[in-house]
Amino acid sequence: MPERDHLYLRLAVDLVILTVRDDALQVLTITRANKPFRGQAALPGGFLREGEDLVGAAVRELHEETGLDGRGLHLEQVEAYGEPDRDPRGRIVSVAYLAMMPNLPLPTAGSDASTAGWTPVARATGLAFDHDRILADAVERARTRLEFTTLATAFCGADFTIGDLRNVYEVVWGQPLDPRNFNRKVLGTEGFVEPTGGKRMPEVGRPAALYRAGGATRLNPPILRTDRHG
Amino acid sequence: MPERDHLYLRLAVDLVILTVRDDALQVLTITRANKPFRGQAALPGGFLREGEDLVGAAVRELHEETGLDGRGLHLEQVEAYGEPDRDPRGRIVSVAYLAMMPNLPLPTAGSDASTAGWTPVARATGLAFDHDRILADAVERARTRLEFTTLATAFCGADFTIGDLRNVYEVVWGQPLDPRNFNRKVLGTEGFVEPTGGKRMPEVGRPAALYRAGGATRLNPPILRTDRHG
């Protein structure tokens, strides 16, 4: 039923999956197997299919291209990108999604999955399409999310210490924080973390209490970076 | 060049144009002239065309449906909506844009434009498609924007008083503010407003100094609502 002035196009979903690894903020990238940009690094993603939700497409593509199970992951829409010439294959509008996950080994099983890997955000330049810009937007969004939500816990495993959580903030923000004040701020925010009762023995130093993510979503009051963006 | 698993669809752009009018937050709506939802209120919007930018489509549709010139308006992307059944005409993904403008009379010239009008947000329910949800998301975004950016000035004309600006905050947030503290907060934020030197005589009371929008974009420190959302 195409009509006059009605442009038909394809819709892509691109994924910015972030983790904290080796004291650096890293992004999940794939090496493109097909043209255009064959052999070049890109964000994982793919085309929306019939009957599929945007988030559903994101979860499916994540699994197909990296072997990861995206269910349970907090997938947050960043923005839609629609410049007419952003994709040489034709008119393709892309919706970017952001997720944060703990530092887990990537499955190496699947065929497509074999090309997926972590890249430090600081060195992730020259990506295919307009993925440099998408990545920059998503990282800025993630930095803001740490200020106002409890999503930093998404970077940690099931159990973590306050030091682990502080490390997430320091790495994502690229800014050192006072360990003592950070401790109080986190523990003083109801629902941010819950003690598990366990302890973790470090290589050196006093054992640290273990926590898991609490029920709260929003941080009130927020934990603000002093170095304001903009 | 359609391939397997590549869904072709149409992309719509929907507009949430807000203003403050009669001490109420109001949204620009149209009455649909075509099916589906013929005769029902909806947000202005339309389909993306060939070679067109997302923002370009938003500006064009705004002009076609309301007669307004969207150039110069701060159009901010809110979100993309992609539920498979959100539009009975077929698979249509919509990208919503938000803009804030002063209380100007709407052009009544154009044929399509004749159905455009302002509706108080509080009474704007039962809109076509999923526009109720889009409106709610956009309004929440606007409320947050007032906290962290200088966009409240977009609701005012070229010249305005601090009282005018405070009224914008009070109406959009639905919450009274202390006039004295608000005054200092605004004037103490560099680049928020600039004095024009003029004064405005009210019907009753002391004349108020006039200001215009300053060069700043972000509010640092922010002006936070006490009634936290969520």
Next chain:
DNA sequence: CCAAAAGTGTTCGCTTTACACCCATGG
């Protein structure tokens, strides 16, 4: 004079920040 809105000064209390200090472990 009074009413009403604009604008200034000041106090109180909380949050943030900076840092001294103690705790618990391995070597």
Next chain:
DNA sequence: CCATGGGTGTAAAGCGAACACTTTTGG
């Protein structure tokens, strides 16, 4: 003992909420 990171106490500084008070107009 020392080094290292975890955790508590505390005082100073900064900021926002509340409100007394002055200013400038029209009636």
